[in-house]
Structures are given as C-alpha cells and as structure tokens.
Amino acid sequence: MTQMTMIEAIRDAHDVAMGRDEKVVVFGEDVGYFGGVFRCTAGLQAKYGKTRCFDAPISELGIVGAAVGMAAYGLRPVIEIQFADYVYPGIDQIVSEAARLRYRSAGDFTCPLVIRMPTGGGIFGGQTHSQSPEAYFTHVAGLKTVMPSNPQDAKGLFLAAIEDPDPVIILEPKRLYNGPFDGHHDKPIVPWKKHEQGDVAEGYYTTPLGKAAIRRSGNEVTILAYGTMVYVAEAAAEEAGIDAEIIDLRTLLPLDLDAIETSVKKTGRCLIVHEATKTSGFGAELMAQVQETCFYHLESQIIRVTGWDTPYPHAQEWDYFPCPNRVVAALHQLMEE
Amino acid sequence: MSKTAPLSLNVPEPGCRPGDEPDFSDFVVPEAGGVTRPPIDADPNDIRDMAFSIIRVLDNEDHAVGPWAGTLSNDELVEGLRHMMTLRIFDARMMNAQRQGKTSFYIQHLGEEAVSCAFRKALQDGDMNFPTYRQAGLLIAGGYPMTTMMNQIYSNSQDPLHGRQLPIMYSSKEHGFFSISGNLGTQFMQSVGWAMASAISGDTRIAAGWIGDGSTAESDFHAALVFASTYKAPVVLNIVNNQWAISTFQGIARGGVGTFAARGHGFGIPSVRVDGNDYLAVHAVAQWANERARSGLGPTLIEHVTYRAGGHSSSDDPSAYRAKEEVAAWPLGDPIDRLKKHLIKIGAWSDEQHAKAEEEILEQVIAAQKEAESCGTLGHGKVPSPRDMFEGVYETMPPHLVKQRQEAGY
Ligand SMILES: Cc1ncc(C[n+]2csc(CCOP(=O)(O)OP(=O)(O)O)c2C)c(N)n1
Numbered sequence: 001m002t003q004m005t006m007i008e009a010i011r012d013a014h015d016v017a018m019g020r021d022e023k024v025v026v027f028g029e030d031v032g033y034f035g036g037v038f039r040c041t042a043g044l045q046a047k048y049g050k051t052r053c054f055d056a057p058i059s060e061l062g063i064v065g066a067a068v069g070m071a072a073y074g075l076r077p078v079i080e081i082q083f084a085d086y087v088y089p090g091i092d093q094i095v096s097e098a099a100r101l102r103y104r105s106a107g108d109f110t111c112p113l114v115i116r117m118p119t120g121g122g123i124f125g126g127q128t129h130s131q132s133p134e135a136y137f138t139h140v141a142g143l144k145t146v147m148p149s150n151p152q153d154a155k156g157l158f159l160a161a162i163e164d165p166d167p168v169i170i171l172e173p174k175r176l177y178n179g180p181f182d183g184h185h186d187k188p189i190v191p192w193k194k195h196e197q198g199d200v201a202e203g204y205y206t207t208p209l210g211k212a213a214i215r216r217s218g219n220e221v222t223i224l225a226y227g228t229m230v231y232v233a234e235a236a237a238e239e240a241g242i243d244a245e246i247i248d249l250r251t252l253l254p255l256d257l258d259a260i261e262t263s264v265k266k267t268g269r270c271l272i273v274h275e276a277t278k279t280s281g282f283g284a285e286l287m288a289q290v291q292e293t294c295f296y297h298l299e300s301q302i303i304r305v306t307g308w309d310t311p312y313p314h315a316q317e318w319d320y321f322p323c324p325n326r327v328v329a330a331l332h333q334l335m336e337e
Numbered sequence: 338m339s340k341t342a343p344l345s346l347n348v349p350e351p352g353c354r355p356g357d358e359p360d361f362s363d364f365v366v367p368e369a370g371g372v373t374r375p376p377i378d379a380d381p382n383d384i385r386d387m388a389f390s391i392i393r394v395l396d397n398e399d400h401a402v403g404p405w406a407g408t409l410s411n412d413e414l415v416e417g418l419r420h421m422m423t424l425r426i427f428d429a430r431m432m433n434a435q436r437q438g439k440t441s442f443y444i445q446h447l448g449e450e451a452v453s454c455a456f457r458k459a460l461q462d463g464d465m466n467f468p469t470y471r472q473a474g475l476l477i478a479g480g481y482p483m484t485t486m487m488n489q490i491y492s493n494s495q496d497p498l499h500g501r502q503l504p505i506m507y508s509s510k511e512h513g514f515f516s517i518s519g520n521l522g523t524q525f526m527q528s529v530g531w532a533m534a535s536a537i538s539g540d541t542r543i544a545a546g547w548i549g550d551g552s553t554a555e556s557d558f559h560a561a562l563v564f565a566s567t568y569k570a571p572v573v574l575n576i577v578n579n580q581w582a583i584s585t586f587q588g589i590a591r592g593g594v595g596t597f598a599a600r601g602h603g604f605g606i607p608s609v610r611v612d613g614n615d616y617l618a619v620h621a622v623a624q625w626a627n628e629r630a631r632s633g634l635g636p637t638l639i640e641h642v643t644y645r646a647g648g649h650s651s652s653d654d655p656s657a658y659r660a661k662e663e664v665a666a667w668p669l670g671d672p673i674d675r676l677k678k679h680l681i682k683i684g685a686w687s688d689e690q691h692a693k694a695e696e697e698i699l700e701q702v703i704a705a706q707k708e709a710e711s712c713g714t715l716g717h718g719k720v721p722s723p724r725d726m727f728e729g730v731y732e733t734m735p736p737h738l739v740k741q742r743q744e745a746g747y
Contacts, residue, residue, distance in 0.1 A: 033354070034584030034658045051346040052734060057554030057590045058521055058582055086520060107606035123717075126503030128519025279737065308741050310730045314441070315500025315715055317493035319723035319745060 003193045004200045005202040007177045009151035010040045010116075012035045013158040014078065016204050018048050021076060026065055027082030030319045036080060037225035038118060038177060060090030064115065068098050071113040078160055081117040084171060085131045099142030103325035105287060115169050119147070120228055120275050122175035122185055122321055124316035132227075134278035137169045138253045138285065144209055147171040149230040150180065150197035153250055156207025164209060166209070174226040183235025183324045199293070212308045218245035221334055221336065224260065224286050229273040229322065235325030242335060244271075249328035252282060260286075261293045268299035269334050273327055278306040302331045346578035349593060351586035355656060359666035366668050369396035370403020374621075377629045388598035388608040389528065390461075393640055394617035399678040402482040405621040409458075411685040414456045415472055417458060417616050418680060419694060420478040421673045423451035426702050427473075427694070428482060431490055434706070435651045438716035440490050440504045444470045448646030448664070451616040452673035454478045456545070459623035460513065463542045467515045467528035470505055470575065472547055481512045483702060487709035492720050495712040498535060499728070500721040520616075522555030525574065529564045532572035532630070543630040551582020553597055554590040564636070566604035569635035573626045574606075576638070577613065578647035601638035612644030614669040616676045723747055 004012065026041055032055035035042025044053040046179030049141040051238045054113040056063045067077040081087045086221060094115065101111040106190055121130035137145045138156070146161060148154040154172065161168035175181070179189040180197070215230055220242050224247040237244035245263050249256065264270045270290050272283040290302055305322050313320055342380035347594045372392045375384050394406045402405070405426020408418070428445035435443040460466070462674030466475050477484060482549055485497060489507055493498040498508060508516035517529075518524055528546030535542050540723070548558055565572055576597045580587050591597060603607030607629070611622040619641065626637035644667040648655050680686030727738050734742070 029582075030584045032348075032585075037583065038593075039650075048531065050348045050350075054348045055585045055589050058551045059422065059554040059556065061556050088520070089522075126442075126506070127351045127501065128503065278741070308727065308745065309738055310726055311501070313501045313726045314503050315496070315720035317721045319726060 001199045002202055003198050005178050005192045005198070006151045006154050007038055007040050007149070007198050008153040010158060010172065011042060011044070012200065013042060013155040013162070014044055014334060015047070017078070017159060017162045018044065018052060022052070022075065023076045024052070024078060025070065026058045026080075027054050029056055029082045031055060031057055031077045031080050034159060038083060038174065039160045040116070040159055041080065059311060060086055060088070061093055064090035064093035064098065067095055067113045067115070068111055072101065072109045074282060076112055078114045078116065081115060083129050084117040084119040084133050085128045087117055087133060090118065091136070094137075094143070094167070095140050099140045102166065103142060110165055111167050112275040113167050114158070117169070117171060118177070120169040120173045120175055121312055121317050122228060124314065124317060127311045130312040130317065132171070132274070134171055134252055135276060138217045138282055142166065144168045144254065145171065146209060146250065147227040147252060148171065148250060149173065149176065149227050149248050150195070151192055151200050152197045153207050153213070155200055156205055156314050157209065157250065159204060159208035160209050163206060168209070171227065174230050178188045180231055183232040185189045185318050185321050185323065188239045191319065207250070210251045210254040210256055212250055212259040213248045214245065214259070215245040215248045216244065218243040218267065221266055221271055221331060222247060222260070222263040222267045223271045223273060224249060226250065227275070229275055231320055232324055232327060233273050236324040236331060239324055240328045240331040242331050244331065255289065257289060257293065260290065264290055264294040265297045268297055269303045270294070270298070271327070271330055272302065272304045273306070273322055277324060278304060279309050281306055288298065301336050303334055305330050343434065347593070348597060351588065351659070353660050355658065355660055357660055359660050359668055360625040361668050364668055367391050367393060370406070370460055372403070372405070374404035374625070377625060377632060379607065380635055381605050384607055385602060388602060388610060389594055391610045391612050392618050392622055393615055394621060395615045395675050395679055397439040399675070401617055401679060405618060408621045408624055409617065409740040411680070411683065412459070414616070414680055415674065416456060417620070418673065418676045418686070419698065420454040420474065421616070421676065422694060424450045424454060424474050424477045424703070425673060425697050426698050427477065427486070430702050430706055431487070432651060434490070434714075437453045437716040439710070441494065441715055442504050443490065444505050445647045446471055446473060448667075448671060449579055449643045450474055451619050451676070451742070452613045452641045452643055455616045455619035456575070456623045459620055459627050460545065463513065464545065464548065465513050465515060465528070465531055465542065466545045467524040467531070468517060468547045469521075469524070469549055469552070469577070470517055471549070472507065473507070476507060476512060476514055478508065478616065479512045479514070481509055483705040484708045487705055488712060490715040491709055491712075493709065493715070494707070494719055494721060496721060499725040501726070501729070505566040520739040522557035525561040526564065527570050528555045528574070529570050530626045533564070533568050536568070536571055539552050541631065543573065543627060545573045545575060546549040547575045547577065549582060550576060550580070550583060550587045550597055551580040551590045553600070562601065562604045562606065567635035569633070571630040572636050573630055574638045575621070576634055577643065578640050579643050579660065581645050581649070581655070583649045583653060596640060598640035604686060606636050606638050608638040608640070610640045610707065611671055613641035614672040614675060616672055617679075635664055642669065643723040659682040665683035
C-alpha cells in the first residue's frame with residue numbers, strides 16, 4: 001500500500017498498464033511532455049517514449065476518432081479529454097462510432113478504448129470547466145461509464161477499463177484529484193494522504209466495472225451517490241443523525257442494480273444525489289430503476305438532490321453544487337413520510 | 338511477410354525544451370517592406386506566396402518601410418502605443434489581483450498586444466469580433482470601460498454578466514465583442530455565420546473571427562473555411578499563432594510542413610501572414626482584409642505570427658515545458674518596444690513622454706481597479722446573488738426553474 005492522491009493513483013495506473021502491455025498508448029492535449037494540465041500522465045513520455053505517450057492536436061473529434069482507429073487495429077488507446085466540457089466536439093465519434101463498432105460489424109471490429117475526462121465543479125471553473133456530462137454517455141448503448149470517488153477505486157477502475165474489451169468512459173471528479181473534502185464545499189480539501197482510501201495497492205489490481213461499494217451502512221434510508229457527491233452524502237448523513245446507507249455507484253453503466261435493490265429493500269427509502277442538472281439527469285434513471293425493482297418495499301417517495309437546471313455559474317458555484325444542507329432537508333422529508 | 342522496413346510514428350518536437358538553448362535559426366524573418374501589397378481584388382492564385390512570407394513594416398532600424406507602411410498618422414500611432422501599454426498594465430494588475438485571491442483566474446496578453454489593439458483600429462463601429470480569451474485589446478482599443486472589464490473579472494455586484502462567466506470571458510455587443518466561449522474554435526465558425534447574415538441582410542457590417550494556432554486543429558476551423566469560401570462571406574479570419582497551445586508547440590497542430598495561413602489555399606481564400614508584433618503591419622493588413630470583406634470580395638485568412646511571452650493563464654507555469662530564455666530569443670521582438678522606438682525615431686515620442694504615459698496609464702488602471710473593487714471581488718464574497726443564477730437561462734423562467742429557485746431559497 002502507498003498513500004496517493006487521485007492524480008498519483010491515475011498516473012500509477014497508467015504506468016502499470018503501459019508496463020504490462022505495450023499495446024497501451026496514451027495521448028491527448030498536453031499529455032505528452034508536460035504530462036497533462038492536471039499532471040495525470042506526468043513522466044510517462046519520458047519512461048515509455050513519445051510514440052506511446054504523446055501530445056495530440058486540439059481536436060477532440062480527431063483524438064477520439066484516432067483512438068477508434070487504433071483500437072480497431074488492435075492497440076489499447078487511452079485518451080484524455082482535457083475537461084469533460086470539451087468532449088462535445090468528439091461526441092459523434094463516441095456515440096456513432098466507438099459505441100457501435102462491435103455491434104454493427106458483428107464483432108469483426110471492436111473498440112477497446114478508454115476515454116478519461118476531468119468532470120464536475122467546485123474549483124471555480126465556470127460553465128466550461130465544471131460540467132457533469134454522465135447522462136449523455138449513459139444514454140448510449142455500447143458504452144460503459146465509470147466515476148470513481150477515491151484514489152484506490154480510480155486506479156482499480158482504470159485498470160479494469162483498460163482490460164475491458166469495449167469502450168469505457170471514465171469521469172474523474174477534479175474536485176477530488178488532490179484530496180477528499182468533508183462535503184462542505186467552502187471547507188478546505190484534506191489531503192488524501194490522511195484518508196484510508198488514499199491507501200492504494202501497489203502494482204496491478206482491478207476494481208470490477210459494474211460493482212457499487214457501500215460507503216456507509218445503515219437501515220433507515222439508502223443514499224445513491226457517485227463521485228464528489230459521496231462526500232456530500234456522508235456529511236449530510238452525519239449531520240442529519242439518520243442511519244443512512246450510502247452507496248457509491250462507481251459504475252453508472254452497467255449499473256449495480258443488485259446492490260441498489262438489496263439496500264433499498266432493506267431501508268425502504270431512497271435518496272439520490274448528483275451534481276449534474278436535474279431534468280433528464282442520471283438521477284431520473286436511478287429513480288425509474290428503484291421504482292421498477294423496489295416499488296412494494298418503498299415507505300416514501302424517492303427524492304433527488306441535484307444541481308439546478310441552469311448552466312454552471314462561476315461566482316455562485318457554491319449555490320449550484322448540492323450542499324449537505326439540501327441533502328439533510330431531503331433526508332428529513334423522507335423520514336417524515 | 339512484407340519486405341518493407343517497419344513503420345514508425347512521427348511525433349513532432351519543438352526545437353527547444355527547458356534546459357536547452359533556444360534556437361530560432363530556422364525561423365526565417367523576412368525583410369521589412371519585402372512583401373508586395375496587392376490590390377484588394379487580387380486573384381487568390383496570384384498571391385499564394387503571401388501565405389509563406391511575413392508582412393513586416395518596421396525594420397531593424399525602427400523605420401516604417403515598404404508598400405504596407407503609412408496607414409496611420411503619428412497621432413494614431415501614439416494612440417496605438419498607449420492602447421498596448423494600457424493592456425499590458427491592465428494585465429499586470431489583474432494577474433496580481435488573481436494572485437491576491439480577488440478573482441479565480443486570469444489570462445494575459447504579454448507580447449501579443451499589437452494583434453488585437455491594431456486590428457480593432459482597422460474595424461468600424463458595428464463590425465463584430467468573435468474573439469478568443471486573448472483579444473481584450475479589442476475592448477481596450479475600442480474604448481470599452483476598464484472598470485466594467487474589471488467588474489466582470491471580479492464577478493462583483495456590477496459584473497455585466499452577473500457572475501455567470503469565467504473572468505475575462507467578456508461580452509459586449511455594443512463594442513463589437515461577441516460573448517466568449519471557453520470551448521475552443523466554436524466561434525470561428527460563428528463569425529462566418531454572422532458575416533453571412535450581414536450579407537443576406539444587405540448590411541454593410543463585417544465580422545472578424547479569431548482562433549489560436551492550437552485550436553486550428555478543431556473541426557470548427559475547417560468548417561469555417563468551407564463556409565467562408567463557399568458563400569464568400571464578409572469575414573476576416575484571424576489565426577493568432579503565438580507558438581504555443583498551453584504546453585504544446587505549434588508544430589503539433591500545424592504538422593511538419595506549410596504554414597497555418599497556407600490552409601486557406603485549398604479553399605481559394607487569400608491567405609497572408611503578418612508580423613504580429615509589428616503594430617503598423619497588423620493594422621495595414623487588417624485594413625486591407627477588412628476592405629476586401631466590406632467590398633464584397635469575400636474572406637481573408639490572416640496568420641498573425643507572434644509569441645506568448647507569459648504563461649497560458651494564471652494556472653500555468655511555462656517553465657515546465659519551454660526554456661525561460663525562449664522569450665528573449667523570439668526574433669520578432671516586443672510590440673510595445675518596437676512601436677516606441679519607431680515613434681522616437683520619427684520624433685513623435687520620447688523616453689520622457691513614454692515614462693510619463695506609463696505613469697498616467699498606471700494611475701488610470703489603479704483608479705478603475707479601486708472603483709471596481711468598491712463593488713466587490715470574488716475573493717471577498719461580494720458576488721451577484723444566487724438569484725441571478727436562475728435568470729437568463731430562458732427569456733421567461735419556466736415553472737420548473739421558478740420552483741428550483743424557490744427551493745434554493747431565493
Ligand atoms: C474544445 C476545447 N478543448 C480543449 C480546451 C482546453 N484548452 C484551453 S486553452 C487551450 C490551448 C489553446 O491554444 P491556442 O489555440 O494556440 O491559443 P492560445 O492559448 O495559445 O492563445 C486548451 C487545449 C478548450 N478550452 N476547449
């Protein structure tokens with residue numbers, strides 16, 4: 001075990017993957033010599049050479065499209081989209097090409113590629129450095145979508161994604177890169193080094209895709225969260241003094257329905273927390289799944305606490321980002337019903 | 338088995354990295370005054386060489402020479418110098434304000450001041466720029482109030498954009514400055530659309546699109562060239578080649594051969610390169626291109642050859658990827674320094690006047706800053722109300738947003 005930040009864990013995961021398999025190639029804007037604006041790929045070019053880790057032109061369409069071609073050839077491309085907000089120019093290649101290659105060619109061509117992107121707000125990044133686009137991806141058949149909430153998972157999920165024979169999107173909550181926080185966005189981030197999930201196993205291991213983790217066990221209500229919101233949920237459960245079970249989904253597609261169903265059937269209540277806008281957000285899917293599988297076990301309505309249905313503002317971001325207070329209020333509302 | 342040797346991938350590298358000696362010896366600096374000034378209706382095929390040379394007016398002895406000289410009076414040149422000085426001082430103060438926690442982010446123009454300042458003076462009121470984050474000179478030279486710029490940077494109670502946009506992502510229709518997007522390249526295409534609309538409407542206004550060298554790799558750039566050339570849109574398409582796209586040198590977006598300007602050739606668009614650190618040259622070329630657009634002769638592609646002397650943004654440390662000495666080694670010099678020397682040479686300016694102007698401008702910038710700070714700064718909490726966050730998503734707030742606003746307590 002070594003203490004690592006999430007950035008270090010992701011870098012280490014790249015290193016392990018590139019060391020194990022020379023088919024793994026890494027590219028994207030600024031990822032080569034400089035090691036990426038968040039430094040997730042620092043040192044890889046020096047270690048593995050510039051044909052295995054290199055800078056790409058600023059063309060998300062080009063980056064994804066090239067990766068599709070490489071994957072079809074038989075390489076294992078790992079690409080970085082500098083910020084999730086900039087994936088849209090590449091979305092045609094992801095949705096129309098990467099996701100369907102296996103299906104439409106009847107397995108003649110496949111697309112084992114990993115697309116990483118820093119996601120979410122809480123760093124004063126304004127509307128073009130703060131978005132949570134997960135719902136765009138989970139709507140697409142043929143993709144897998146992952147969002148880790150800590151260094152240990154970030155590395156394990158990354159290595160599992162590389163091994164996966166299909167395209168995997170990894171959304172990395174940039175607010176968690178350097179440390180977890182206590183859920184209250186105006187409080188400083190504590191270093192991962194002091195956190196048990198900052199303890200990362202050395203070498204190769206995988207965290208299976210499609211498996212949620214129980215971050216806190218409880219009997220009164222199930223909170224479904226992922227990424228940064230896991231910490232907001234933890235803070236809220238603590239503050240509300242409610243015996244909540246917190247499930248960190250980790251993979252959004254395929255979703256760990258078993259874990260969700262087991263928990264909600266036990267607690268009888270369900271609260272969903274995410275940072276993205278509410279309307280047609282991933283919470284809507286979770287709500288539908290819970291009511292389809294747990295309807296007769298529910299003791300109250302299902303509630304969502306999400307970002308507002310506005311673009312992500314710059315100066316008011318703490319009012320946008322769901323805060324523990326809102327989650328506490330929702331918890332009380334659920335318990336009263 | 339194939340009989341040919343194994344293939345290998347070409348990944349371009351810049352000439353110099355930290356620790357290396359900067360070497361611009363293969364950067365050819367054409368002689369000032371050496372490029373002809375064709376008539377505005379020249380056949381693009383006859384001026385293809387202009388995409389490979391660099392139009393320069395100021396020579397090494399600080400004289401203005403050649404067919405592109407003489408577009409500005411001495412007074413106008415002094416005004417241009419003051420604009421560039423203002424932008425530089427403004428930048429320094431705002432970088433500092435960012436370091437002091439008064440705002441979250443800043444982007445400066447160090448070394449690139451001539452590009453936007455001179456270009457603005459060749460436009461007319463009513464024309465529309467679709468700028469990137471590195472053309473605040475369009476506002477400074479266009480007379481936009483510095484206090485308002487700072488209010489935006491501070492996201493304070495007087496921020497015209499209500500704290501919604503990242504600092505420096507200004508917007509002013511009145512000043513011909515389209516709202517900046519953080520998504521690179523998108524606005525290059527929009528400038529063509531705006532210009533097409535002007536043509537469709539029988540208007541007389543033209544548009545100017547702006548893009549960085551790195552961002553020319555985006556598909557939007559290529560789409561813009563297709564549309565501009567197909568519809569002969571009244572637009573001037575500006576590429577600001579400042580050599581770097583964050584840590585990535587321009588060769589990654591450009592490839593091993595050609596120039597950025599030469600990309601216009603495939604579309605039959607007249608394409609020229611200009612010394613972006615030469616205020617006179619930028620102005621003259623802008624005037625030529627704008628006249629072409631305004632006369633219905635269609636688009637022009639301009640590559641401004643310049644150098645980003647500062648960091649990419651307040652979050653960037655360029656010493657991690659390029660040699661510190663590269664800034665000083667840049668062969669086209671500093672735009673402010675060059676114009677100053679020229680003005681002194683022709684007797685229109687002096688070191689004393691320069692020092693005095695510097696003082697005056699600093700005072701003006703500080704006064705603007707004081708005024709802006711009295712309305713609040715991001716770091717000190719006096720930001721627009723969260724109520725504002727819900728406004729302006731739609732013209733009329735739909736019921737679900739009204740409900741969310743109430744839920745938020747506003
Ligand atoms: C679509 C998109 N992709 C990536 C980014 C991240 N990014 C911001 S600035 C930048 C470099 C731009 O370089 P260039 O176009 O040369 O302009 P310069 O900053 O040098 O003026 C990058 C990659 C972005 N803003 N938008």
